[in-house]
Amino acid sequence: MHKINIGLTDEQRHGVMNLLNQDLADAYVLLVKTKKYHWDVVGPQFRTLHQLWEEHYKKLTENIDEIAERIRTLGGYPTGTMEGFLSLATLKEHSGEIPTATGMVTQLVEDHEQVIRNLRNHVDRCSEEFHDQGSADFLTELMEEHEQIAWMLRSFIEGQALEPNGKQQSTETKVPVGV
Template sequence: MKPHIGIHENNLAESAHILSKLLADEYLLYTKTRNAHWNIEGADFYNKHLFFEAQYNELDELIDSLAERIRSLGHYAPASLNQFLALTQLTEQKRSGNDSTAYIKELLMDHESIIVSLRENIDHFAMALKDIGTSDYATGLLETHEKMAWMLRAHLS
């Protein structure tokens, strides 16, 4: 059954499509963060292993919430690796090694890419699509990614 929540059906579809691309980015970032957790090497292994675990746990919750937001708009969330890879703006791997600096730099670039994308869409959701709820939701995601990026950036002094 389609939702009747005061937003035109075409606008709901566009919001859901933008969120689906974001979900793909989040899932790829989650996978890359898991990879860092599993494969980190170096003298700082243990504390970075725990740090990456905290980050992927936060992303895991965010992914579930984002998929549920798409469903609340009356659309299905992408849920396959093929769909995620077709929708994402991120790449699977850029780093040059398994040391913490290489992982952190790559993950930071991805968070910042998501931040820019969110920032570009927040007003679009509210103004063009008349979807204040998704605009507010995206603002919360923006704040989460800004904090996660800050945490990554703090390791690069």
């Protein structure tokens, strides 16, 4: 077998692949949660959210494939079992709950934000700890996509100002206003 020789040590490659496998697992959990909400959502925003989540799960499916193939590019094998994904993922499932439409959006905002925080940390580690600029660049682009999705979802609940339980949100938080 040809020994991989791309300027990274085995330790560096394995370090990066561990991060990528965690990102892959979280993307899979987020894919399943997004599909479930696409199926279950009800209410006046049904059509918008149903369609938006279809776009999101298609994007997540593409990303999952790219993360897995990036692991192959580095000479490793991606996790490919539900058991493996659940053991590596940082996101939590909420079995047996069907939230309101607002509750679903809130949950997905929080999940995307957690993925963004993980990716930001992984970008730094790929670059500084493992000297793999290619993976840092790859994960930066992925992070930007989640940032855009989180913004779109956040915009739903900001206008509505409702908590998942239907109560009015506090409006104390001031946000900078552009001129």
